[in-house]
Amino acid sequence: MAKQPWTEGKMNKWLKEGRGQGELEGYRPWITAQDYPSNGRSSRIKGWKTGRIHHFLSDIETRYFYLLEFDGNEIWDIREHYPALDLQDTLGDCDIDLDKYCDKESGGTAYIFVTTFLLTLMNADGTKRYIARSVKAAAELEKSKVLERFELLRRYFAEKQIDWGIVTQHDINVTRAKNIEWVHSAKNLDDDAEFSVQDVPRLKGILLEWLDGTRKSVRDATNALDTQFNLTPGSGLLLLRHLIAKKQVLVNMDERIDLGKPVKELVRGSDAIRDGGDVRDAVDG
Template sequence: MIIKRYQVTEKRIAKWIKEGRGTGQGASYLPWLTIHDTSSIGLSSRPPGVTTGRIHHLLSNNEAAAFYQAEWSPAVVDIREQFPLPRSETRRIASEMGVFHPRDHGVDVVMTTDLLLDVRGHDKWLSFALPSGQERRLLAIACKSDDVFGDARALDKLEIERRYWASRGVMWTLLTASQLCRARMLKLQWLMEWFWLDHMARERVPAFLAGCQTVLAHLPVASTSTAGAFLSGLDGTYGWMPGTALSMVRHLAARKRVIMDTEGPFDAWGPLSQIRLPDAVVAAAKVA
């Protein structure tokens, strides 16, 4: 549930339109709503986007779960959150439905879609929405809690949104919390935190990246029974601080230079097979 921090007015809407909110693509896109404009019941967040190269404004855990999955998908080429719908269109649709347009203190609000994705090709995660072999297209996603089906007013708003996108030939889908695996979100977030190395002192980065190469060199010939033993062994052998090898693996996994399962948490006592090289790399090594 999203609570506005201040009253919506025509003046504020005009100001946001003038600022260019809801326009642009990739790094230049400006979301209609930011976390500074709302008080979310749930966790709002501002993760840096790898796909877009900008900070994203996510207003709920459900949005975050869908966002990280979109980030991870190789088929998603752009992500726009809090995408505004023209009031002239949503007003028309509400009138056709015989329902009230969403309002705040007597002012028709600008309705938004939680995530608007540009998709090229196909990906397993998108199988719920896109047929195999589909060319580049838009996909609009509403991310809601499971109790949305018991809220008649919320369903009216979603129907306005669905009809808007249908009128433009854009596929729209509703994802609820039960469809958005929280464990996967946490795992992807855990990995993506190490995609960038901005939090590391600049002078330490070359040594860290050299260490990543060391991890890659040891992984194919490792004989330890657990992932934790492999990582702690590298820390000890090279005099790294405890946990350094794991950070390197997270960076490599975020960059997709190694593969880690995204369905659950990393288990240090689990098998080393949790960390593996991409099949193409393994095949090339065998040929060599």
Template sequence: MGKGIQVWTEPVIERRFAEGYGSGEGSNYIPWIGTHDVASKGRTHRPWSPIYGRTFQLLSDVEWQTFLLLEHSRKFAELYEGYPLERKITLEIAAALGIRHPHYPGTNVPTVMTVDFLAVDRRGTDARIAAFDSKRSEEMDGDSAEGSIAKLQITRAYFAGMNVPHHLVLHSQLNQRILENIEWIRSGIAKKGEIEPYDGYFNEKVDQMLYELMNGSHTCSLGEYCRAFDERHGMQLGDASRVARMLLWDRRLKCDLRNSKASSLPVNSFLVERDYASRRAVGQ
């Protein structure tokens, strides 16, 4: 049997809703469509997010890139991928706009439309919601453009009716250097079930590096500094780079991610979170 659901029917849709697909809050959310449910045209990704406490199911590279930016922004307390839209409303919108509602291939069953990401910002007194769809640029200017544009028209009208902003993310408009740097930083975060050389190893090295950066003057690149740090502290080659990425991930170390590889930037161009370092020093 091929990958994904072979034939979408009304009973299949009813069963999925009953099983909790497209529902749940926070870390308990289950996307309407997962990486094993469809034959994706591109690569799929299943990243674990320590920010959101669960594994995301992303159906393309551009969804992965959008996820990286949304997660890295730290603006959203909740992030839901593959979020289903209420079909009754999307059908009404399509009829009002004179657009044929999407149907599952080879059927007369109207598609349960989804938005790639629904993000919830809980800063302040009221929760603010934003919707994001991720597309490759050629999807908007090719043989399939008509269908893609029709879906976006329905989606935008749907969220406009809810007073929720809807954003279209095109891969050609993304800053690839920022994405490369975020991926590099993200690769240093602690893994589930990871075994350290000894208990508290990375926390200890994080404090040591933070102290050095706060109290020393370094003109070399971050990569060169990390290699020297490995040698000074008798660490396995590459561990200091991992420590630096942990600091960057936690925003205790900050730099401009836009134009250069973070590892090639001079150490004296980084900002050190001194308040955090002071709190660690007094055990807070």
């Protein structure tokens, strides 16, 4: 597919659509999964913190998002593909030629620089602070054009007094991210679940009691819950995923969750993992 020209009309259309604006459920990313030909790695995920659908274009972006969701207790809002709309005005006269970052075919419309994530952190006193992260495959950092664009982003966010940095696949614990992915959709139970939120305390108490005393594997223990309460097969496992996502059942998220393991080898005490983690662990890997 030929590259579409970037015009002032298209930019104004996106701005009118509200792209790059708003917070939480009202935010619209500057770039969505529909805007570019799919490379097979794009994803759309409903966020815990925002309640909206997030758009990602690569596995690295998606996995980093899962870490932010699970480990970032101080993170109040996650805005992906956040545009630096006023970059050219903010940087003004600099030693990098900004004219090269304009679409010559459209009459010189400036391209919009984007950072993969703008995070809003809530301080204990209720004030907010911001962290920006650009996610990129490590091999891309060997390209001079990528480095120059990132240097411009670094300068831009420095002017805004926002901590900006780069995240590559080497900064991401893939096992942890995959485990979070496995439990992520189970955190907020909907009406389609075999049991309602109101049923959770009772079933949770029963499941936790079983987990505490059984020598069975995790899979056998959750299957037993299905059988005893005539639940749809897989409901006990859904409940376990829900409890892990809510951090009411603690497991070592840095090891692959193996349902064939005995319960006592998988389910750990509260000191086995960080209870939520520090935001620096989530942001910086």
